[in-house]
Amino acid sequence: MSLDSPVSRRLLSDEVFQRLRDSIVRGELDPGEKVKDGELAERLGLSRTPVREALARLADIGLVEAKPGVYTRITTLNRRDVEKTLAVLRSLDQLAVETAVPLMTEQNLGQMRAANRDFERAVAANDTSAALEADDRFHAVPITVADNPVLSRIIEQLHPQIHRILYRKFSTLLGGRNTIEHHEQLITVCATGDSRAAADLSGQHWSELGGHINRLFDTNQLADTAG
Incomplete structure (x- = not known):
């Protein structure tokens, strides 16, 4: 709107x-x-x-x-603030995944698969808004299953700070096959019930995202002003 x-x-x-x-x-x-x-x-x-x-x-x-x-x-896009936000989001997402995996049902896994299919279609159509919405739905499944209101509230507060970077540089940060394949790998590991491996995989994805964002700052494709 x-x-x-x-x-x-x-x-x-x-x-x-x-x-x-x-x-x-x-x-x-x-x-x-x-x-x-x-x-x-x-x-x-x-x-x-x-x-x-x-x-x-x-x-x-x-x-x-x-x-x-x-x-x-x-607020300006500041590398130091972005790095701190990513570090917190990585830890919270790992906690959500590790907590959720033992509680996940086949229905939950189906929701993740459906969201990833929607994400893949949105990527193919170069529809950034739809892709980010589908990505949010994908990651919302373990957050919801974890059933930790404090964790959910903090993640909801922090997400927009990263989303405005993703929106600007979607094709660079999330638009390739690697994100779709990461989603598929995470679903597969979640289905095995190995909560630690799933959390580690989630953390790896956040670290890769942080590396991509740092390169954007390095090449002056994002503002880096302390204000």
């Missing part, structure tokens, strides 16, 4: 938060871009209150940064 589409009166703060978050992920609001609650409120046809609430929540998850009385802006 476009940032400029009218917002319903129901759950305004949540809807504004989701709209702004998605606009940041898709790059409609650029890293370092200054934003004003009054201008955003006017674009959305709202009062400033839900917009301010949404911006505060975005600041809490690291997508917006503010210097009171000076600026509110979209």
